[in-house]
Amino acid sequence: MKIKNITKRYFRTVALDKVSFEVSGDAITGIIGPNGAGKSTLLDIITGFQNPDEGEIYFNDRPLMAFKEKKKVLSYMPEHLEIYPDYYVDDFIRFIHRVTRYVDTDLIEVLNLAKVKNKKIRYLSKGYHQRLKLFFALSNTKKIVVLDEPFDGFDPIQLIEILEFIRAENRKGRTFILSIHQIYDAEKICNHYVLLNEGKVLTRGSMQTLKQTFGDESSSLEQIFMRAIQ
Amino acid sequence: MRSFLILSLKEIKDTFFSKTALLFLVLVSLIIGYGFFSAVGLYSEQSMAAVNNLLYARGFEPVPGVFGPTYGGLFVLFSLFLPFVIIQLVSLEKGQNTFSILTQLPFSFKDILTAKIIASFLFLLFVLMLSLPCIILWRLYGGHIPLNELILLISGYLLYGMFVVSVSFFSASLFDSTANASIFSIFLIISSWVIDFGSNMNMSQALSSISAWTVTKVLKYFENGILSFTAVMYFVLVCSTFFVLTYILLRFDLKGKWRSISSTVILSLLAMFILSHIALNIDVTESHRNSFPANISRALKKVPNLEIDIYMEKGDSRFKDYQRSFLKKLSLVKNDVKVKMMTGDELKKSYGLFVYKVNGKSEKTYSNSEQEIFPIIFGLAGISVGHGSEKTNFPGYPLVVKGKLSVIRYTYYLLIPFGMILAFVAKEIKLRRRFKK
Numbered sequence: 164m165k166i167k168n169i170t171k172r173y174f175r176t177v178a179l180d181k182v183s184f185e186v187s188g189d190a191i192t193g194i195i196g197p198n199g200a201g202k203s204t205l206l207d208i209i210t211g212f213q214n215p216d217e218g219e220i221y222f223n224d225r226p227l228m229a230f231k232e233k234k235k236v237l238s239y240m241p242e243h244l245e246i247y248p249d250y251y252v253d254d255f256i257r258f259i260h261r262v263t264r265y266v267d268t269d270l271i272e273v274l275n276l277a278k279v280k281n282k283k284i285r286y287l288s289k290g291y292h293q294r295l296k297l298f299f300a301l302s303n304t305k306k307i308v309v310l311d312e313p314f315d316g317f318d319p320i321q322l323i324e325i326l327e328f329i330r331a332e333n334r335k336g337r338t339f340i341l342s343i344h345q346i347y348d349a350e351k352i353c354n355h356y357v358l359l360n361e362g363k364v365l366t367r368g369s370m371q372t373l374k375q376t377f378g379d380e381s382s383s384l385e386q387i388f389m390r391a392i393q
Numbered sequence: 394m395r396s397f398l399i400l401s402l403k404e405i406k407d408t409f410f411s412k413t414a415l416l417f418l419v420l421v422s423l424i425i426g427y428g429f430f431s432a433v434g435l436y437s438e439q440s441m442a443a444v445n446n447l448l449y450a451r452g453f454e455p456v457p458g459v460f461g462p463t464y465g466g467l468f469v470l471f472s473l474f475l476p477f478v479i480i481q482l483v484s485l486e487k488g489q490n491t492f493s494i495l496t497q498l499p500f501s502f503k504d505i506l507t508a509k510i511i512a513s514f515l516f517l518l519f520v521l522m523l524s525l526p527c528i529i530l531w532r533l534y535g536g537h538i539p540l541n542e543l544i545l546l547i548s549g550y551l552l553y554g555m556f557v558v559s560v561s562f563f564s565a566s567l568f569d570s571t572a573n574a575s576i577f578s579i580f581l582i583i584s585s586w587v588i589d590f591g592s593n594m595n596m597s598q599a600l601s602s603i604s605a606w607t608v609t610k611v612l613k614y615f616e617n618g619i620l621s622f623t624a625v626m627y628f629v630l631v632c633s634t635f636f637v638l639t640y641i642l643l644r645f646d647l648k649g650k651w652r653s654i655s656s657t658v659i660l661s662l663l664a665m666f667i668l669s670h671i672a673l674n675i676d677v678t679e680s681h682r683n684s685f686p687a688n689i690s691r692a693l694k695k696v697p698n699l700e701i702d703i704y705m706e707k708g709d710s711r712f713k714d715y716q717r718s719f720l721k722k723l724s725l726v727k728n729d730v731k732v733k734m735m736t737g738d739e740l741k742k743s744y745g746l747f748v749y750k751v752n753g754k755s756e757k758t759y760s761n762s763e764q765e766i767f768p769i770i771f772g773l774a775g776i777s778v779g780h781g782s783e784k785t786n787f788p789g790y791p792l793v794v795k796g797k798l799s800v801i802r803y804t805y806y807l808l809i810p811f812g813m814i815l816a817f818v819a820k821e822i823k824l825r826r827r828f829k830k
Contacts, residue, residue: 211646212493230646234497245489258403262396262498299494 164209164227164307164338169218171204171362178204179362181218186307186355191329191339193353195346195388201362202342203242206311209340210239222307240300242311242342245292248285252276252295255284259302267302273328274298289316297325307338314348326352350384358391365391396499397508404482404512413478414516415817419810420474421520424466426805429527432462433534433794433801440791450789454680455531456542461616463527464550467520468612471554472586476561476578478516482509483565483639484574492643502644509562510636517554521547526804534797537790541677542618549615552628556608557582559635566642585609601707606665614674619683619725622673630668634661672728680787685722688778689767693726696774700731700750704743707734711745715761749773 164186171179179201186192194202207213209220211230220227227233246255256276260266271277274294279287284295293316300308314322329352333339343349349356356373358365365388366376374382377390408414436458443449486492495505524547532538557578564578565571585607592604604610608631614624634657641653676683684690705712723730735743748757749766751773758765771778 214646214648230496231501239493239497241490241493243490244493245491246494247489247491258399259498261399262500 165221165224166205166209167219167221169205169208169215169220171201171208171213171215177362179208179215182359182362182364183218184357184364184367186338186340188306188336188338189333190355191333191341191353192355192357193349194340194342194357194359195349195384196344196359198344199361200359202344202359203311205359206239206309206340206342207241210234210237210309212239212241236305237307237309238300238303238305239309240296240311240313242315244296246284246295246299248283250284251280252282252284252287253280255295256280256298259299263303265303270298270301270328273324275324290318290321293317294321294325301332306336307340308332309340311342312344313341314343314345322348322351346385346388356384358388360392397504400495400500400504401508401511404508405515408478408482408512408516409519410817410820411478411481413481415813417470417474417478418520418523418813421467421470421523422805422809422813424470425463425524425527426801426809428463428466429459429524429530429805430798430801432459433531434798437792437794440793443789443791444793447788450791451680451787453789453791454539454678454682455537455790455792456539456546456618456678457616459531459536460527460543460546463524464546467550468553471550471557472582473579475554475557476564476575476582479513479558479561480565480571480574480578482513483562483643484568484571487565487569487643488571492645502640506562506636506640506643510558513558514555517551517558520554521551523809526809527801530801530804534792534794536792536794539679542679545615545618545620545677549612549624552615552625552632553608553612555632556628556635559632559639562639563635563642566639582608606669617683618676618678620675620677623668623671626668626671627665630661630664634658672724674725676725680789683722684725685763690726692771692776692778693723695776696727696751696770698750698752699727699729699770699774700733702733702735702746702748702750704735704740704746704748706740711761715747719761719763719766 165183166185167183169179169182170177182201182205184192194205196202204213208215208218211228211233220233222236227236250258256271274297276291276294276298279291284292287295293313297310297313300310300313314325317325329339341349341353343353350370355367355369357367358373366373368376370384373384373387373391374380377387382390436453436455440453443453486495492505496502500508528538528543560581561574561578564574564581568574568577586609588600588604588607589609591600606627608628611624611627614621637657638654641647641650641657644650647653685693703712703715705715707713720732745759746757747759747761747766748755749769751770754773756769756773758769760766767778
């Protein structure tokens with residue numbers, strides 16, 4: 164997937180300024196940046212939930228701009244999503260299964276959703292609500308999965324399980340684009356990074372490339388990010 | 394198709410099993426019950442004098458006498474409370490961002506909106522079905538049911554309900570918060586009342602012109618037993634416009650939304666303008682209370698190029714009487730009559746005058762009575778009125794109901810509200826039990 168010169172303005176504020184990068188098929192790409200960097204706007208544009216003012220997106224060297232086309236290859240979990248609070252977890256899962264005709268029992272097991280299936284969604288803890296959101300984003304066979312702040316609300320053990328599941332899905336051939344503001348979490352899962360600040364791409368590439376540009380062999384992602392901002 | 398059915402089922406559940414819907418249905422039951430109880434009581438009381446008086450009995454018609462007031466309460470409920478039930482179908486999806494779920498599933502925006510419209514339509518049908526016991530009870534009391542007129546009345550309220558649904562959807566798509574959407578929706582609906590009020594108070598000429606096209610005025614056709622093609626198409630057009638605007642506003646992927654919105658509004662206004670020039674009306678009342686006698690109607694149809702100049706203010710009670718008893722009936726027979734309201738000095742000079750013109754010939758009168766008007770018109774046109782049934786054979790249906798009215802109270806104040814509350818609670822308990830297993 165190629166993202167070329169994406170620009171988005173809200174009146175006079177430039178939210179994204181000629182953002183360009185590439186996502187390879189086997190990558191887990193992390194969009195890293197502080198709050199207000201433009202991460203969610205970028206993901207909204209990539210997935211078609213917002214239109215850019217300028218710029219193009221290509222998939223397999225073909226333009227991919229219409230939402231109708233995008234939703235065939237992209238699955239998106241937005242950060243702000245409150246799944247039907249009055250539904251029971253089981254009801255929601257069944258609704259998704261019936262509509263998509265795709266049932267992945269491993270996914271329900273890994274996300275441990277069976278434990279809360281009798282609960283109303285409004286009574287779920289933040290971690291389990293996050294799992295349900297992940298269930299929705301992963302309950303399909305779409306090639307690219309875009310997750311906005313997917314690890315918010317997970318405890319360390321839950322996080323290990325989820326990260327392992329994402330790696331396994333990635334090994335099966337799915338591409339992941341993740342927006343993460345917790346740099347430590349990003350370092351655990353991503354193998355490709357796009358550092359974003361104030362709507363601009365500071366740098367992008369693998370950890371090795373970032374180290375060569377903004378640090379040395381021992382630099383952490385946090386140090387690299389701080390140097391890139393400076 | 395299968396996916397769409399699953400989606401529609403979800404929307405139907407969301408619409409029917411919300412707490413707001415339950416509250417609304419209980420209110421509907423109480424209001425219908427009260428309306429029917431009062432109307433039957435009054436009708437019955439007045440009928441006592443008419444039972445043995447054939448002439449007086451002709452004035453007793455079940456639709457304006459009983460069913461009109463019964464459904465009248467629905468008008469207020471639809472206007473002021475229905476938006477709260479409907480708005481959440483869109484605004485909750487927007488607020489919780491669950492549109493992002495539905496749109497990623499194999500549903501188009503059109504599918505999602507259509508499913509919501511179907512669910513709302515079925516909800517309205519259910520609301521109107523709550524009046525079924527009234528019709529059954531009326532029949533059991535020995536009352537007459539003018540089926541065509543009653544169906545027309547119910548259809549009118551169904552269309553008005555759909556109008557409220559479309560306005561609610563539009564408001565919800567326009568605003569992010571449910572509260573703002575509700576206020577805007579009620580503002581749009583009530584503005585129709587304000588225009589009517591302004592028109593009735595003769596506040597301005599512009600208001601009077603607009604008031605002919607307010608929903609409340611158009612609904613009057615259905616309430617008065619006139620099947621009007623224009624009125625039906627008016628509701629269809631207004632509802633479609635609001636639904637299309639909702640569709641445009643909800644589509645986050647659409648570029649140039651304002652262009653689409655302005656095109657839709659312009660096209661709708663154009664269609665409305667064309668519609669205002671079509672008058673296809675049928676009087677479906679059994680008494681033909683909206684029509685002239687058959688021989689007069691036949692003769693009027695033959696009158697070519699009829700023009701009427703009226704030297705009177707619209708607020709004048711004589712004009713209102715003339716409009717009600719003559720112009721409205723005339724519009725059902727002839728839709729090409731040119732009626733001109735005179736203004737300025739001309740109006741002052743000849744106040745109170747009616748001038749009838751047929752093919753260049755004209756005649757003046759100060760009378761607004763049919764007995765005076767018809768000879769003038771037919772004289773100008775050189776047409777003789779053929780013989781026919783001057784009077785209708787409508788006998789009238791007075792009905793004295795004695796001591797059985799408490800059934801209405803039990804049905805609408807207890808049975809239906811508690812039945813619905815029980816159904817709601819039972820559904821919740823059933824769900825909990827299912828999940829506990």
